[in-house]
Amino acid sequence: MFEHRAGYPVAITSPDDEGLKAGMEWCIQHMEDGDHVTVWTHLKGNLSHNDLLEQFVTRHSDVDHVTARGGAYMRGSGPALMAWADQNDISEFTRGNANRIRALCVVSWDEDRLRPWVAEVQPEMLGDTAAWDEPMPRLDxxxxxxxxxxxxxxxxxxxxxxxxxxxxxxxxxxxxxxxxxxxxxxxxxxxxxxxxxxxxxxxxxxxxxxxxxxxxxxxxxxxxxxxxxxxxxxxxxxxxxx
CATH class of the missing domain: 1.20.1290.30 (AhpD-like)
Incomplete structure (x- = not known):
């Protein structure tokens, strides 16, 4: 009754290049025929702050970029890579795209802001997992x-x-x-x-x-x-x- 109810695979990855590469590869592995990978960032300009992620979007026709400021609606079904999101960003994005998300990978930013969500969802961990080594908080x-x-x-x-x-x-x-x-x-x-x-x-x-x-x-x-x-x-x- 109270397990994670998304119904699709979930992962979290570190914000370094190793983590980004692992997250992108993970999303590609979860694609099906006709899918696009959707990359989410807060703002359009955030994409240019990381060459690896920008190249992933600009060099592939089956990779789309959406922003929270622009409504963040996916154009079709497929995996999503949320770059530098917190747990409230995840809530907003998944509400608008619940029927389109094939798999969800979150690129961490502030681990403290994600730790409660990670403790409950227990996503697959990619890249450098050291940030999650300390015990996760649990509710009374x-x-x-x-x-x-x-x-x-x-x-x-x-x-x-x-x-x-x-x-x-x-x-x-x-x-x-x-x-x-x-x-x-x-x-x-x-x-x-x-x-x-x-x-x-x-x-x-x-x-x-x-x-x-x-x-x-x-x-x-x-x-x-x-x-x-x-x-x-x-x-x-x-x-x-x-």
């Missing part, structure tokens, strides 16, 4: 139960900025915070991206956590019952006893 079991519950009950086509979805998310976060549980916005965003949240909702979740941690209490129409945390603890204990 009770916090994870709350994430599982909201993931099951919300409509993922809706924004969490309003309505039922906002009530569900903010009420859970406030209950966890008030009960003394540590909330790490980046870790929670990485977890939800790995478990099917797409578009801007992971970034909105991260912003709610940031606000709550500095004392802001976002408005909701209703709060969870007082025994909500006990319910989560019971679920966590039962899962551990299985």
């Amino acid at each position: 079991p009770v916090v994870e139960e709350a994430m599982k519950s909201m993931t099951l009950t919300m409509n993922h086509n809706n924004t969490i900025s309003a309505g039922y979805e906002k009530d569900e998310v903010v009420s859970a976060l406030l209950a966890l915070h008030d009960a003394g549980y540590h909330l790490d916005g980046s870790a929670l965003a990485g977890w939800v991206i790995a478990h099917g949240w797409l578009g801007r909702n992971p970034a909105r979740l991260e912003k709610y956590v940031e606000d709550i941690n500095r004392g802001v209490r976002p408005r909701v129409r209703r709060m969870f019952r007082g025994d909500y945390i006990d319910y989560l603890r019971t679920r966590s204990d039962n899962r551990r006893d299985r």
